[in-house]
Amino acid sequence: MQKNLExxxxxxxxxxxxxxxxxxMMKLGGCAAVCAxxxxxxxxxxxxxxxxxxxxxxxxTREDYIRFSQVMKPYLRPRxxxxxxxxxxxxxxxxxxxxxxxxxxxxxALPGSRPGEEAQTAVAAQIDDGLPVPCLLLKHRDPALDEYxxxxxxxxxxxxxxxxxxxxxxxxxxxRVLSLPRLWDTGFRxxxxxxxxxxA
Numbered sequence: 001m002q003k004n005l006e007x008x009x010x011x012x013x014x015x016x017x018x019x020x021x022x023x024x025m026m027k028l029g030g031c032a033a034v035c036a037x038x039x040x041x042x043x044x045x046x047x048x049x050x051x052x053x054x055x056x057x058x059x060x061t062r063e064d065y066i067r068f069s070q071v072m073k074p075y076l077r078p079r080x081x082x083x084x085x086x087x088x089x090x091x092x093x094x095x096x097x098x099x100x101x102x103x104x105x106x107x108x109a110l111p112g113s114r115p116g117e118e119a120q121t122a123v124a125a126q127i128d129d130g131l132p133v134p135c136l137l138l139k140h141r142d143p144a145l146d147e148y149x150x151x152x153x154x155x156x157x158x159x160x161x162x163x164x165x166x167x168x169x170x171x172x173x174x175x176r177v178l179s180l181p182r183l184w185d186t187g188f189r190x191x192x193x194x195x196x197x198x199x200a
Contacts, residue, residue, distance in 0.1 A: 001160045002157070002159040002160070003124075003127050003157060003158060004156065005127060005132060005156045006046070007038075007132070007154075007156045008038075008042060009060075010060045010061065010062055010065055010173075011062065012173075013062075013174075014156075014174060015038045015154065015170050015171075015173060016034045016037055016038055016041075016065050016069070016173070017172050018030040018033075018034050018172070020065065021069055022066065023070065023073070025077075025078040026069055026070075026078060028078060029079070029082050029083075030073070031082075031083075031151050031152040031153065031171070032076045032082075032088075032092075032134075032136075033069055033072040033073060034152070035134040035152045035154055035195075036072055036076055036092075036093045036096065037072050038132065038154055039052075039093075039134070039154075040053045040072075041053050041068075043105065044057040045057045045058065047104075047199065049102060049104065051100045051101060052097075052100055052105075053068065054068065054071060055067070055068060075092040075093060075096040076088075076093065076096075077092075082150055084136070084138060084192075085136075086109035086110075086111065086192065086194075086195060089109075089134065089136070089152070089195055090109055090195065093107065094106075103200065104199055105197060105198070105200075106198045106200070107195050107196060108195075108196050109194065110122050111191070112136075112138075112186070112191025112192045112193040113191055116180070116185065119180060119184055119194060120180055120181075122194060122196055123165075123180065123194070124158055126155075126196060127155070127156075127157060129199070131197045132154045132155065132156050132197075133154065133155040133194055133195065133197075134153075134154055134155075135152070135183075135192065135194050135195075136152050136192030136193055136194075136195075137150070137151055137153075137186070137192050138150055138188065138190055138191060139186060139187075139188045139190070140183075140187065140188070141186065141187030142187075145182075145183065148169070148178075148183070151171070153171035154169070154170045154171065155167045155168065155169060156168050156169075157175075164179050164181065165179070165180045166179060166180065167179075167183070
């Protein structure tokens with residue numbers, strides 16, 4: 001079984017890219033804001049939540065995305081250790097939703113301490129419902145995943161195989177297929193987790 005969301009493109013980039021930011025702190029630590037910005041644009045385009053994106057969701061430009069990141073910055077601002085807990089994301093993004101008057105979208109967190117099978121079930125349910133899944137990865141013992149360490153990124157698709165559960169990870173304007181069981185088994189006690197959206 002396989003399903004991918006029709007995530008948006010800005011030029012050749014799939015979703016936004018924090019490397020575009022001119023604000024030094026956002027360029028270094030704006031990954032959570034990127035997840036929220038991408039969520040807003042995606043839902044404005046697919047679910048009609050137009051209030052979430054203050055520009056034209058059907059004529060996306062890099063300049064508008066950079067401006068939007070500055071709108072989101074006060075809610076998910078970079079900080080010394082980053083947005084290193086899922087509750088920082090849910091609190092900040094929930095406040096943005098309230099300020100925009102949007103009551104149809106809510107969210108909960110699935111901690112990284114939960115069993116991997118639970119994460120797989122949650123990701124499949126979210127993607128099947130047409131919703132992206134923000135993921136926070138803190139430390140990881142696998143050096144092949146170094147670019148995802150201490151980073152927020154989106155799951156925008158999944159595939160079940162006979163031996164694995166694969167996710168499409170979208171970040172820095174690109175997609176990469178990763179094994180969720182491998183990603184989930186960080187080898188460290190302190191872990192990140194997933195944000196699970198709900199539409200009323």
